[in-house]
Amino acid sequence: MGAGDFQTLxxxxxxxxxxxxxxxAGGIPLGLLLGLARISKLPVISQIVTVYISIGRATPLVTLxxxxxxxxxxxxxNIDRYTASVLTLLLNTACFNAEIWRSVYQAFPRSQIEAAKAVGMTKPQYFRRIMFPQMSFAAMPGLVNEATLLVKASPAVAVIGIVDLTRxxxxxxxxxxxxLPPIIVAGALYILIIAGMVRLQRRFERRAERFASIEG
Incomplete structure (x- = not known):
């Protein structure tokens, strides 16, 4: 394997x-919206989103x-192959992210919500100021884990001609x-990509912990 092959990799x-x-980047906020919609008090919306998430999680990426x-x-x-690839990965990861956000939301201490209501905060206000920052911190490990799984599953888009690392x-x-040489190099590159994502997660968590200690 020569220098040209390495450049191609x-x-x-x-x-x-x-x-x-x-x-x-698109799947995390979409997952939040889906997760909140799933536990909505509107039965029709909740049921539709629940079915969508179930189908999305069960559908193989290649099929999607x-x-x-x-x-x-x-x-x-009509969309081009790159748009189709991004859309596929986005819709897939959003379904898994929705379950992460939903579980974090449902585990949020009700006492804090009641306290926010007691001081006159509206639901959008206490969600934005109190719930969402804490939910983001709690959801981060799960979201990063899902992101790493998405990277490892991304070679599925090669089926429509995307010249990614695996292809x-x-x-x-x-x-x-x-x-053997290109496989070893490709494996090392995948490890570097995922290690970079984990490193960003840890940096975010350290900053969040420092912020929490200052606030406390």
């Missing part, structure tokens, strides 16, 4: 990073990306007839 890694980052890239044009909705690895292995 880096380019594939970059594709993996940016489609994953966009999907994660094929449906979005091939099925949507049949309905008159590049397969191409180099088939061209050079030496599969």
């Amino acid at each position: 880096l380019e594939g890694a970059w594709v993996t990073i940016w489609i994953s980052v966009i999907a994660i 990306v094929l449906f979005i890239f091939i099925g949507l044009p049949v309905l008159g909705i 590049v690895t397969n191409r180099i292995a088939s061209q050079t007839y030496e599969p």
Whole structure:
């Protein structure tokens, strides 16, 4: 494996990073909305979202990306392969994130909510000022874990021609007839990507802990 192959692997890694980052950035807030909608007091909304989340979590990524890239044009909705890839990953991770947010919300101490109501805070006010900061801190490990799983599942988008890290690895292995070197390099790159995400999580947690100690 030469320098050109290594450069190609880096380019594939970059594709993996940016489609994953966009999907994660959109999937976290969408998951929050879905999680809150699932426990909504409106039965119709709650049931619809519950069914959607169940289907989303049970559907393989390969099936979902094929449906979005091939099925949507049949309905008159045409999108390019990169948009289809990001949308697939976003919708998938949002379903899992929804369950993380829901569990964190339901575990939130009711006493703090009652105290906020007692001082005259409206629901949007105490959610924004009291609940959401604490929920974000509590949900962070689960959200980061889901993000790492998404990165590892992202090679599914190669089925529609996305030249990501895994697809590049397969191409180099088939061209050079030496599969081990590109596989080792690709594995190292995946480890670096995921390690970077975990490092960001730990930095966020340390800052949140310092902020909490100052506030306390």
